[in-house]
Amino acid sequence: MMHRPFTLALVGNPNSGKSSLFNLLTGLRQKVANFPGVTVDVKVGRMRVGTQQVRVVDLPGAYSLYPNADDERVVLNVLANPSDPNYPDGVVYVADLTNLEKHLLLLTQLRDLGLPVILALNMADIAWREGLEIDEQQLARRLGVPVVCISAREAFHIEELRQLIEQMVQQPETFRVARPFYRLSAKEEAVAKQVAQVSQLCGGDHLYCMLLWAHHYEELLFLSDAQRQRIATIVQQAGFQSLRHQIDETMARYDAFLPLIREVVKRIDGARASLTDRLDAVLTHKVAGPIVFFVIMLLVFQAIYAWAEVPMSWIEHVFAALSTTLKQHLPKGWATDLLTDGVVSGLGGILVFIPQIAILFFLISILEEVGYMARVVYLFDRVLQVFGMNGRSIVALISGGACAIPAIMSTRTISSWKERLITILVTPFISCSARIPVYAVLVGFVVPAQVSWGPFNVQGLVFMGLYVLGILAALLAALVFKYVLKGQGNSLLLFELPVYRPPQWRNVLITVYEKVRTFVWEAGRIIMVISVVLWFLASYGPSGALEQAEQAALRQAQMQHLSAEQAGDLVAAQKIKASWAGVMGKAIEPLIQPLGFDWKIGIALITSFAAREVFVGTMATIYSIGSTEDELTIREYMTRDRRPDGTPVFSLATALSLLLFYVFAMQCMSTLAVVRRETGSWRWPLVQFVLMTSVAWLSSFAVYQLLS
Amino acid sequence: MVDLHRTPPTWKKGQCGRLVRVKDPRIASRLAVMGILPGSKVYVMQVKAWRGGYYMKIDGKNLALRAREAAALEIDF
Numbered sequence: 001m002m003h004r005p006f007t008l009a010l011v012g013n014p015n016s017g018k019s020s021l022f023n024l025l026t027g028l029r030q031k032v033a034n035f036p037g038v039t040v041d042v043k044v045g046r047m048r049v050g051t052q053q054v055r056v057v058d059l060p061g062a063y064s065l066y067p068n069a070d071d072e073r074v075v076l077n078v079l080a081n082p083s084d085p086n087y088p089d090g091v092v093y094v095a096d097l098t099n100l101e102k103h104l105l106l107l108t109q110l111r112d113l114g115l116p117v118i119l120a121l122n123m124a125d126i127a128w129r130e131g132l133e134i135d136e137q138q139l140a141r142r143l144g145v146p147v148v149c150i151s152a153r154e155a156f157h158i159e160e161l162r163q164l165i166e167q168m169v170q171q172p173e174t175f176r177v178a179r180p181f182y183r184l185s186a187k188e189e190a191v192a193k194q195v196a197q198v199s200q201l202c203g204g205d206h207l208y209c210m211l212l213w214a215h216h217y218e219e220l221l222f223l224s225d226a227q228r229q230r231i232a233t234i235v236q237q238a239g240f241q242s243l244r245h246q247i248d249e250t251m252a253r254y255d256a257f258l259p260l261i262r263e264v265v266k267r268i269d270g271a272r273a274s275l276t277d278r279l280d281a282v283l284t285h286k287v288a289g290p291i292v293f294f295v296i297m298l299l300v301f302q303a304i305y306a307w308a309e310v311p312m313s314w315i316e317h318v319f320a321a322l323s324t325t326l327k328q329h330l331p332k333g334w335a336t337d338l339l340t341d342g343v344v345s346g347l348g349g350i351l352v353f354i355p356q357i358a359i360l361f362f363l364i365s366i367l368e369e370v371g372y373m374a375r376v377v378y379l380f381d382r383v384l385q386v387f388g389m390n391g392r393s394i395v396a397l398i399s400g401g402a403c404a405i406p407a408i409m410s411t412r413t414i415s416s417w418k419e420r421l422i423t424i425l426v427t428p429f430i431s432c433s434a435r436i437p438v439y440a441v442l443v444g445f446v447v448p449a450q451v452s453w454g455p456f457n458v459q460g461l462v463f464m465g466l467y468v469l470g471i472l473a474a475l476l477a478a479l480v481f482k483y484v485l486k487g488q489g490n491s492l493l494l495f496e497l498p499v500y501r502p503p504q505w506r507n508v509l510i511t512v513y514e515k516v517r518t519f520v521w522e523a524g525r526i527i528m529v530i531s532v533v534l535w536f537l538a539s540y541g542p543s544g545a546l547e548q549a550e551q552a553a554l555r556q557a558q559m560q561h562l563s564a565e566q567a568g569d570l571v572a573a574q575k576i577k578a579s580w581a582g583v584m585g586k587a588i589e590p591l592i593q594p595l596g597f598d599w600k601i602g603i604a605l606i607t608s609f610a611a612r613e614v615f616v617g618t619m620a621t622i623y624s625i626g627s628t629e630d631e632l633t634i635r636e637y638m639t640r641d642r643r644p645d646g647t648p649v650f651s652l653a654t655a656l657s658l659l660l661f662y663v664f665a666m667q668c669m670s671t672l673a674v675v676r677r678e679t680g681s682w683r684w685p686l687v688q689f690v691l692m693t694s695v696a697w698l699s700s701f702a703v704y705q706l707l708s
Numbered sequence: 709m710v711d712l713h714r715t716p717p718t719w720k721k722g723q724c725g726r727l728v729r730v731k732d733p734r735i736a737s738r739l740a741v742m743g744i745l746p747g748s749k750v751y752v753m754q755v756k757a758w759r760g761g762y763y764m765k766i767d768g769k770n771l772a773l774r775a776r777e778a779a780a781l782e783i784d785f
Contacts, residue, residue, distance in 0.1 A: 064741035068734075102743035102769060243733045250740040276770070277753070286757045378772040382760030385774075494738055494777050497763065497770035 005055045006169045008047075009088035011075065011110060013103050014061030015498045017122040018094040019043075020152035022058040023510055025162075030058075041412060042074060042086075049166045057086050065109045065212055066246050069415045073219055079113060080212045081222045090116040090168045090175060092161070097121040097149065098132060101261045107143070108181040108253050112208040116175030117145045118164050124149040125156055126501075135264040142260050144177040153504050182253055184211060187238065188245060194234045198227050215242045276499045280375065284497075289379045296372075297398050300363045304402050305433075308355035315355070319348030337539060338532070346531025349611060350524040353670070356433075357406040357519055358512050360399055364410060365511040369503035373413075374495065381493055387475050388482025390414055390493070393423040397474065400430035401467075404671045408678055409515055418487040422478050424678055425688050428671050429474035431467045431663065434612040438662045439466055441616055444635050445655030469663050473695065519674070530669045534581075534610050541579040549578035572621050581606050595661065595697065596654035596704040598643065605667070612667045653707035657700040665696035716759040716775035717783075724751040725785035727766065732780035742769065750783050 012018040022030070026045025043058040059078060060071030067073040078086050091110055095103035100121070110117050121127075121134070127149075140147040146164055150157045168175050184192060184207060192210040199210065217223060217231040235242070282288050323340040330336040367373050373395070381391030392414045399407035407427050414420035431439075443459050451458045540546065553574035557567035576582055577600075585602030592602055600622050608615035616634060623637040641649040666672065672685040679685070727748045730736035739745075744766050753770070754763035762778045764771050773781075 063738075066737060066741060068738050099769070102767075105741055105743070243737060246737050247733065247740055250737065251745065254740075254743065254745065277765075280753060280763070280770070284754045284763050286754065374772070378761060378763060379756075381772070381774065382756060382758075493772065493774045494735065495772055496742070497772055499770070 005046075005053050006049075006089050007055045007057060007086065008165065008169075009057045009059050009078070009086070009091050010094060011059050011079075011091050011106065012061060012094035012122075013063050013096070013106065015496060016061065016094045016096050016103060017152045018061060019058060020504055020507055021092075021094055021120065021122065021150070022056065023506055024152055024155060024158060026056050028510070028513075030056075044086075049162065049169050052169055054165070054169060057088065062106060064106050064250070066250075067216065067219060070417070071415060076212070076216060076219065077221055079110070079115070080209055080216070080220060082206075082209075084222065088115060090118070090165075090172050092118050092120050092165065093145075094120050094122050094152075097123050097127040097134065100134075100265055101258055104257050104261070105250065105253055107145075108257060109208075111143070111145065111177050112180045112182055114176055114206055114208075116168055116172040117177075118161070118168060118175065119143065119145050119147045120161055121147060121149045122152055125151040125154045133266045139260070139264045142264075143181075143257075144179070146175070180208065181256065182208075182249060184208070185245075185248075187240065188214075188249075191234060191238050191240050194238070195231055198230045198234070214240060215246060276371075279500055280497070283372070284375050284378060289375070293376055293379060296367070300360070301402065303363060304356055304359050307359050311355040312352050315352045316348065319344055319351075323348075338535065341539065342532040342535035343528070345535070346528045349531060350520060350528065350670075353403060353405060353519065354516055356403050357409075358516050360402060360406045361410075361512050361515045362508060364395060364399070365508045366503045369501075369507055371498040371500045374497045377493075377495070378497065387478040388419065388422045388485075389478055390416060390419040390423075393419065396423050396427050397430060400427040400432060400474075403432050403434070404428045404430070404668065405519060405674050406515065408671065408674050409518065411678065418485055421485065421679065421684065422481045424675055425481055425684065425691075426474040426478045428666055428668065428688065428692065429470050429477060429664065431470040432612075432668075434668065435466075435662055437613045437616045438608075439463060439659065441619070441635055441638075442655050442659045442662075445639070445650050446652060446659065466659065466663050469660075473664060477691065477695075518677075525673075530673075531610060534607060537581040537584065538576055538579050538607060541575075541583065545578040546575050549574040569621075573623065576603060576618075576621055594704070595700040596651070596657045596708060598649055600641075600649075601658065605661075608667050610669055612662060615662070615667075651708065653704045656707065657704040660703055661696045661700045663696075664692055664699060666692035715779065717762075717778050717781070718759075719752045719755060719762065719778075719783070719785075721752055721755050723785050724749070725783045726750060728782040728784050730780055731782060732777075735777055735780045739766075742771075743767065744769065744771075750781075 010018050010022050022043060022045065025047045029047070030043050030045030042060065045056045045058070047054050047056055057078075059075050062072040062075040064072075065076050065079065067076045078084050079088075081087060093107045093110060095107065107117065107119060119140070121136070127134070134149065136147045136149060148157060148160050148164055150161055152158075188211055189207065191214045192207045195210040195214050196207070199213065213220060213223075213231060214235055217228050217235070220228075223231070234240075283292055323344045326340050326344065327336060330339070364373070367376075373392075376394060377391030379391070380394040384390055384393050393411070395413075396407045396411045399410055404427050407430075408424050411420050411423045411427075414423060443462050446462055447458045453461065541549075550571050553571040554567065557570050562570065581603050582599070584606055585599040588602050588606075589597075589599040592605070597605070600619075603622060604615045604618040607618045619638065620634050623634065623641070638650045639648065643649055666689045672689060675685040675688060676682055727744065727746055727750050729746050730739055748767040751765040752762065753765050756762070759775055761775060762773045764773060764778075
């Protein structure tokens with residue numbers, strides 16, 4: 001067998017502070033590991049113990065080895081399979097000392113699996129502040145495992161834990177407990193022994209592992225179909241009632257350790273719990289709760305817009321300057337163009353999103369850390385269930401108003417795959433900040449700025465209407481997906497609302513770092529490739545066409561005595577019209593003509609696939625005003641544009657039709673790249689693209705045909 | 709399995725009592741692993757509009773339940 005580093009698993013209930021301990025032990029030496037068939041994040045990191053490297057696996061939080069959700073399925077699949085690459089050589093079991101009687105069930109199960117275990121009693125600081133006393137030695141003696149009181153948040157007694165881990169790495173055998181905590185009933189034992197004959201992995205000494213196989217053979221992904229079939233037969237023939245036995249076993253375990261805990265822990269009622277109750281009286285109130293939530297979200301958005309603006313424009317300037325400098329110092333030619341207009345602007349297009357993503361996740365993870373997000377899930381679960389989503393979807397839907405990319409990344413907290421997928425698929429319908437410049441240019445064609453209805457400015461109302469349309473489309477699409485998609489949507493919710501506590505900045509910063517890194521590496525690569533392709537389409541054309549267009553434009557500029565800047569704009573306009581993008585614009589004209597769009601709009605539709613806001617820049621280039629980015633000037637030029645028959649290109653009908661197109665269409669390659677990453681295949685981004693483009697096309701078609 | 713048509717319970721905010729039994733085995737096992745067993749002390753913290761969900765304190769643990777899940781709990785108030 002190949003030598004592998006000692007694998008240490010961190011196991012514990014949700015909210016036991018396991019992830020904080022993981023961050024503390026591994027620092028930034030961690031990455032997310034992929035587990036086949038599930039979407040649950042499992043982090044793997046490294047720590048140094050004495051002279052040895054230890055691999056640390058942070059398994060998802062679980063209450064027991066009877067899985068009820070995807071995270072618990074991962075835990076079971078690792079711990080019930082000694083050949084799993086992540087199967088631990090030892091376990092640190094993290095339990096919340098302030099709530100010990102609810103945290104020990106899984107520990108007793110791990111013990112019975114024959115795993116070397118250390119019990120780390122976390123949140124000792126809080127427990128002691130609240131006057132909780134514990135007799136560690138007595139607990140260790142009675143459970144048969146070493147016990148250490150720690151506080152992951154205060155980095156308290158971590159050195160003691162490290163020393164115990166070092167001992168375990170050197171002599172894992174001494175950390176195993178031979179006598180089982182739970183004695184199998186006669187029937188359980190008989191079934192387990194029969195299952196042991198099916199398995200090639202565990203011998204008869206791991207009877208409890210075999211009992212788990214008998215309970216959960218349908219959920220153990222590592223079993224072959226033949227093994228699963230044989231276990232099913234054994235279970236059926238024995239008349240083994242899995243649920244009944246699970247409940248009996250759970251009760252027996254509790255009966256055994258509850259008296260023990262009463263003996264070793266002396267508690268006085270905590271002040272923290274009563275503070276939580278007082279806060280929750282408002283924060284989860286059926287009327288006040290949602291109001292507080294919307295106020296908080298309003299503040300979050302204000303923060304995103306207010307704080308992200310400066311770094312975003314700073315990033316844009318740096319990349320514009322970099323591009324100009326490179327152009328000045330490198331020899332003219334396609335390689336320089338590719339570098340400046342393709343690679344550098346593509347890179348700028350990726351990095352410009354970082355401030356928004358970082359700020360959004362900074363704020364959301366603070367809300368998560370203090371325990372507020374669990375309340376939000378409770379508040380919105382019922383409403384969103386109607387649309388096939390779940391309480392956690394609210395975060396994505398609201399973040400979508402800033403940018404769909406971080407919004408889609410935030411859906412990982414949704415444990416039901418169907419509810420998560422629906423949320424991912426409909427979030428891009430929510431109008432994001434990149435649509436604002438497009439709306440701003442086009443709204444002027446629909447209603448003049450000065451028109452008002454009583455106190456309301458009509459342009460403002462149209463703006464709001466566009467947002468409402470996006471929200472309605474998202475909900476409607478979700479409803480359709482709810483009925484079309486297969487799979488169990490309505491999982492059990494039944495979750496714990498943790499006690500409010502101050503955020504741990506280390507965890508917040510690690511979350512921000514991870515999200516930004518994931519975005520830059522995973523989505524960034526795809527965005528980069530598409531940027532280069534778009535650059536190629538806009539800079540190259542059928543042979544000779546670009547040169548001819550440039551010559552013609554220069555001649556025209558000479559005849560009209562244009563300034564150097566105006567001549568440059570004219571050349572750019574003629575070149576983009578002759579480029580492959582122009583050719584494609586003309587090629588798709590028959591498709592978009594029924595919507596009232598001409599081939600020039602076609603070019604802008606193609607280039608703005610990179611990101612919606614590119615529409616404005618492309619229109620500026622086409623109308624030879626590339627060097628100004630003033631929305632009013634662009635709108636003026638668009639108003640003057642005429643079709644061959646003399647009618648204006650931008651009538652009310654066209655403008656409305658184009659607005660609707662931008663409300664609904666999936667004009668954002670970054671989002672598609674992120675959806676691919678989050679769903680693991682191109683299938684769902686494709687479904688999303690086809691659906692959104694169809695909705696956009698049909699609604700634009702209907703509006704244009706009705707109004708023109 | 710969960711009965712989809714079961715009516716949500718008519719508990720009111722502020723009521724307290726003891727858990728008698730859990731009628732749905734799936735929910736019973738879920739609660740049992742969280743340490744919530746018959747005899748646990750139950751306090752209704754919040755009831756959502758149209759009885760769309762419940763926020764309960766059971767044996768000192770704060771829990772959010774959907775209406776269908778709450779319907780499986782038999783509580784002696």
